[in-house]
Amino acid sequence: AQSVTQLDSHVSVSEGTPVLLRCNYSSSYSPSLFWYVQHPNKGLQLLLKYTSAATLVKGINGFEAEFKKSETSFHLTKPSAHMSDAAEYFCVVSSYSSASKIIFGSGTRLSIRP
C-alpha cells in the first residue's frame, strides 16, 4: 500500500527567504516521487521527480528535493522565494510499475509575503 502525507496545509514565507515544503511517504515498492505545482485556476505542472537515480533532484525554477529513504521523506526546498512561487504544491507517490497506482498528497498552499 502507498500513502503520502504533506505535513503543512499552508506555508507562508517572505520574499527572498528559503522555502521548505514537507512530504512523507509510505510505499511497499520502490517508489517514484514527484512534486507538482498548481497556479490558481491552472492545471498541474511537474516541478521534479525522483526515479531511483540521484537522491538529490533538481527541478524547474530553482526548486530541488532530496529523497531520504531512512526518513521516508521527499521535502521540497528553494533557497530564495519569489512572488511567482505562490501556488499549491502536491507531493505524489507512485508505484514504479504502474501509473494507475498513483497517490496525491492533499497539497500545501505556499504564500509569499512582500
Next chain:
Amino acid sequence: DAGITQSPRHKVTETGTPVTLRCHQTENHRYMYWYRQDPGHGLRLIHYSYGVKDTDKGEVSDGYSVSRSKTEDFLLTLESATSSQTSVYFCAISDGGQGVDTQYFGPGTRLTVL
C-alpha cells in the same frame, strides 16, 4: 505546454442529468487519465486508458464511465449527476504507463451539480 484541451471548461447542471466531459490531446500519447480534485483530497484517479478501447478503473470510479474511441479523445460521463460529483476534473496524459512516467495535465473543468 503539452497539447491537452478540456471541454467544457465550466458547467453547471442539475442533479439527475447526464454530463459528458471531453479531453483532447495532440501529443499522440498512449495513456490518458481522469482525475477529480476536491479540497483536502488532492487529486484522485477516476478512470484511465491505456489505449483505444482499453480502459480501467481508478480509486473513485463509482458513478462514472469513460470511453476512448480514438487515441486523441477520452470522454468522461456522469450518467446521472449528483451533488457529490461537484468538483474540478482534470485530464492527464503520459507516453508510458509506468509510475516513473511524467503526466501532463489539462487546464481542468469545473463542474457544479445543483
